[in-house]
Amino acid sequence: MASRLHRPTRLARRACAAFGISACLLASAAGAQQTAPGDLGLRGDIEPQSVAAAGGDAANDASAAPSKPKSTARKNALPPLAPYKGAQRLGRRGGPAALPEGRTPPPAVAALPAPAPLRRPVRDDRPFDPVGIAVGDLRLTPFVEEDLGWSSNPGQLPGPQKGSAFLTSEAGFSLNSDWSGSALHGDLKGGVTDYFADPSADAPFANGVLDARWGISRDLSLDAEARLAMTTMTAASLGVGPNVAFGPSGAPLTATYGATLGGDQKFGRLDVAVHGSLDRTAYENATLSDGAVEELSSDDFNDWGLRARATYEVSPEFRPFVDALVDARRYDLGEDQYGYERSSDGVALRAGADIQVTHVLAGGFDVGYGERNYQDPRLPNLASPLFDASLVWTATPLTTVTLKSVSSLADTTIRGASGAAQHATTLEIDHALRRYLTLAGTVGYVTDAYVGVPLRDATTTFGLAASYSLNRDVVLKASLSRELYSSNQPGTSYAATIVMMGLKLQR
Numbered sequence: 441m442a443s444r445l446h447r448p449t450r451l452a453r454r455a456c457a458a459f460g461i462s463a464c465l466l467a468s469a470a471g472a473q474q475t476a477p478g479d480l481g482l483r484g485d486i487e488p489q490s491v492a493a494a495g496g497d498a499a500n501d502a503s504a505a506p507s508k509p510k511s512t513a514r515k516n517a518l519p520p521l522a523p524y525k526g527a528q529r530l531g532r533r534g535g536p537a538a539l540p541e542g543r544t545p546p547p548a549v550a551a552l553p554a555p556a557p558l559r560r561p562v563r564d565d566r567p568f569d570p571v572g573i574a575v576g577d578l579r580l581t582p583f584v585e586e587d588l589g590w591s592s593n594p595g596q597l598p599g600p601q602k603g604s605a606f607l608t609s610e611a612g613f614s615l616n617s618d619w620s621g622s623a624l625h626g627d628l629k630g631g632v633t634d635y636f637a638d639p640s641a642d643a644p645f646a647n648g649v650l651d652a653r654w655g656i657s658r659d660l661s662l663d664a665e666a667r668l669a670m671t672t673m674t675a676a677s678l679g680v681g682p683n684v685a686f687g688p689s690g691a692p693l694t695a696t697y698g699a700t701l702g703g704d705q706k707f708g709r710l711d712v713a714v715h716g717s718l719d720r721t722a723y724e725n726a727t728l729s730d731g732a733v734e735e736l737s738s739d740d741f742n743d744w745g746l747r748a749r750a751t752y753e754v755s756p757e758f759r760p761f762v763d764a765l766v767d768a769r770r771y772d773l774g775e776d777q778y779g780y781e782r783s784s785d786g787v788a789l790r791a792g793a794d795i796q797v798t799h800v801l802a803g804g805f806d807v808g809y810g811e812r813n814y815q816d817p818r819l820p821n822l823a824s825p826l827f828d829a830s831l832v833w834t835a836t837p838l839t840t841v842t843l844k845s846v847s848s849l850a851d852t853t854i855r856g857a858s859g860a861a862q863h864a865t866t867l868e869i870d871h872a873l874r875r876y877l878t879l880a881g882t883v884g885y886v887t888d889a890y891v892g893v894p895l896r897d898a899t900t901t902f903g904l905a906a907s908y909s910l911n912r913d914v915v916l917k918a919s920l921s922r923e924l925y926s927s928n929q930p931g932t933s934y935a936a937t938i939v940m941m942g943l944k945l946q947r
Contacts, residue, residue, distance in 0.1 A: 568876055568909035570946040572616075578624070582613040585631075587917070587942030594641035595686070596674045596925070598934045604637035608940070621655035630670075640690045643672035659706040663715075670695040673726070675932075692724040692736055698743070709753040717745040717767075723853065735777040739853050743769045751794070760793040763806065769851065778855045781816035786849065790826060803831035803843075810849050814858055822849055822891045824861035838872045850888075857892040876909040897927035915944040 572579040587608040593601040612629025630646035648668040655661050672691045686692075702715025721743070723736035745767035753759050765788045775781055792806025811823040826847040833841040845865045852859050866884040873879060882903040889896055903921040910916065923936045 568912055568915075570912055573947060577618045579616050579618065580613055581615075581947065583611065583944060583946035585610045585917075585942055585944040587940045589938060589940030589942075591635070591936060591938045593934055593936035594635045594638040595691075596923075596934055596936060598931055601934075602637065604635045604641070606633050606635045608633045608942070615650075623653045624651070626650040628668075640686050640688060642690050644670070644693065645672065646670040646695075660703065662703045663701075665700040666697075667699070668695070668697040673723075687727040687729050687731070689727050692726040692734075694721065694723050694736075696721045702747075711751040711753070713749045713751075715747045717743075717747070719743045719745075721851075734853075736853055738773050738775070738777045739771065739782070739851075740773075741769050741771040741782070741851070743767055757796045758793060759795075761791070761806075763790040763792075763808070764788070776853070780819060780856075782814065782819065782851065784812045784814040784822075784851075784858075786810065786812040788826060788849070790828070792828070800834040801831070803829070805829040805831075810847075812849055812859060818856075819858040820892055822859045822861065824849060824889070827863070840870045842866075842868045842870075852890065854890065854893060854895065857890045857895065860888040860890045862889075863887050878907050880905045880907075895927070895929055897925065897929075897932075900924045900926075913946060915946065917942045917944060 570581050570583070572581040574580075585608075587610070588605070589608065590603060590605050592603045594604045594606070595601065608631060610629060610631030612627070614628075615624065615626035617624035626649065628646075628648035628650075630644075630648075632644045633642060635641045646668060647670070648666075650666045651663070652665075653661055653663045671694060673694055674691065675686070696719055698717060698719030700715050700717040702713060704711065704713040706712075719742070720740070722740045725736050726734040728734065745765060747763065747765045749761055749763045751759050751761040765786075767786050768784075769786070770783050771781075774783070788808060788810035790806040790808030792804060794804040796802040806826075806828050808826040809823070810826050811821060813821050824847070827845060828847060829843065829845040831843040833843075835841055843866075845863070847861070847863050850860050850862050864884070864886040866882065868880060868882045870878060870880045880903075882901070882905070884899075884901040884903075886899045887897070901921060901923050903919060905917070905919040907918075908916040918941045919939075921938045923938070925935070926933045
């Protein structure tokens, strides 16, 4: 019964929906055909031709000329087309007129990148130092020097002497490594001074040192050193007495060469270093002007040494240390030409500190005591206080003052003498008038106190030097020095004045 009642209702709903859809479609079609006057759409619409009021028949319409369609702007018309970029350059439609024929378009201006900031050049504080030659990871700095001069006393003999011009030829090099954990440094030079008026005073010389360091770890390192020193002996250093000169063969030579090997271990602020060394000293026999021969080769000896040093860093500016050295000197022949057994054992103890008061004042000092015991009972023991100091004061960026003092116990070839306690002090002042022009003044004082014989001597030197750097490779040099030797042995004191001018070529 209920299904029968609902069936007419469903039919009525479907009929109403069909009627509504049909009404909407009819209304849309009518709206599309009835366009309001003046409404042109997107591109405008053509208004229909009006018919003449009188006699508006089809014939009159045919004879009448058709009128042009009129278009009116739509209320919401699109904006006019704008020329696109590059239309003028390409000569295309839609842009300004193209350029006349034969005329080139103006250059296009592009935005340049911002220039990189200028880097200030690094200032070179040593613009006249040699640059060196790179050999792998090593830098080699060779040089050659020629000096022409005059000496008032070529043989360093007492009394008035005849002066002589001389020529000094010297060559050498320095070596430095560019390694991260290790280092290698070396200096070697050698030459000869040739006296024109006194060939017996000719003096060869050589000096060299080579240092190497290997970093095993942050706190442990090994180091080694090889060294060489060769000089010409004088009559005063041999103690042959007054009015004695050397023969045609010239003054004898003496050479000392050796090596050191050791290590350095750090324990926090404590630094302990232990090194062993071996040095050999050899002498050349001397022939005097009267034909006598001094058998100096009998004094050749070897020196074995062991040094220990402990340093504690209280602060970066103050590092105190203690140093101990024991050594044994053994002569080849056991006895020298006078029959003395010069072999000996020595010990030296020192205590001091490395200091750096300010950035312009730094150095170090130590005081101690040294003693040597000789096997020959006729040779008394050699003992003396020891004092070493090194101080560098940078008074101004152009002026540097250096003070050095060195003490040592040295053996000798003088008959009956055990050795000599030697103290050497030098003061040097360097001043740069210009970066390329440097002046230097030097004062030195060396004393020798012999044990076993009543002999005391002192050597005082004064010197002035100037160097003018033309560039990094060429240096002009000049110097003037005065040497005064005084001794308590009568007739051995002398004086000498030396003037030199030279040219140094370096790389």
